[in-house]
Amino acid sequence: MEPYRPEHFAAVRAFARKLDNFFYLKLIIRAHAEGGLPGSCWVWREDGRIVAFSATAFLNKDDAWLWGMRVDPECQCHGVATAFTRAQFKLIRAAGRTWAGLNTLDSRKPKATFRVMEKLGFELEDIQCDDIYWRRPRGVVVPRPKPLPGITGRLIRLGLKTVFYDNDGWFNCRLLPARARWLNPFGRSIDGTPVAIMPRRTDSLSGKDHDMLSINVLERPDDLRAFVPRLLALVPKRGHIVVNYPSEWAKEFRSAARAAIPKLRRNHGCWQSTWRIYGKHL
Helix, strand or coil: CCCEEEEEEEHHHHHHCCCCCCCHHHHHHHHCCCCCCCCEEEEEEEEEEEEEEEEEECCCCEEEEEEEEEEEEHHHCCCCCHHHHHHHHHHHHHHHCCEEEEEEECCCCCCHHHHHHHHHHHCCEEEEEEEEECCCCHHHCCCHHCCCCCCHHHHHHHCCCCEEECCCEEEEEEEHHHHHHHHHHEEEEEEECEEEEEEEECCCCCCCEEEEEEECCCCCCHHHHHHHHHHHHHCCEEEEEEEEEHHHHHHHHHHHHHCCCCCCCCCCEECEEEEEEEEEEE
């Protein structure tokens, strides 16, 4: 493993373009190289040839996040991703972090990725939905969220392990008392439902300058069909929201969203996905 340098891009591009979401890999490089995101990008060589790419983001003084793993299709199923990840564990420990997390798309059928996570000693922390919405329902009054002190302790008491936020990338850090000073100022209440609303002005990953909100809804509202339209009314005029919530609500939550916004479907007003959040204590 060695640090990624700009001259490596051509070699990385040669295999990464054969895989999904090449644009996201470019945005990861930009976040670290130009955006100043703490952490680094790395490449892996086999017989002198670059065959894999990955990045490590330092979320806070305790947690790290592994993202952007791409392995040349010719070298997949040969232990490259496993060896690469273990090498990243060493640098994460050396940087003083005690936990490493990552996410992978959920699937009803077991995937090879899930087995690799178990092999590496990761534990499944949460399964959460991260839904992007950029259309607002018509005729719905925009709510005025009220400050809610102490949301960190409230979420911890619910047994939740991680909290989501969009800051250069989609990250989950641990819900620890040590995060209270960072998370508590985002605590809000919408119609009595506690949420964490994290605003950003510039979405540096996409290169667009617009408003966006990361919204964690981790305590179930009394009435999802009434709550969801109110939540979607928070979509900025020039921007989007990312709503993070437990996967158990997915069917009901998304049904309420479709009822509130006619013709809502993937890439037409929304992008909906479900993720498995893994973590490993180092």
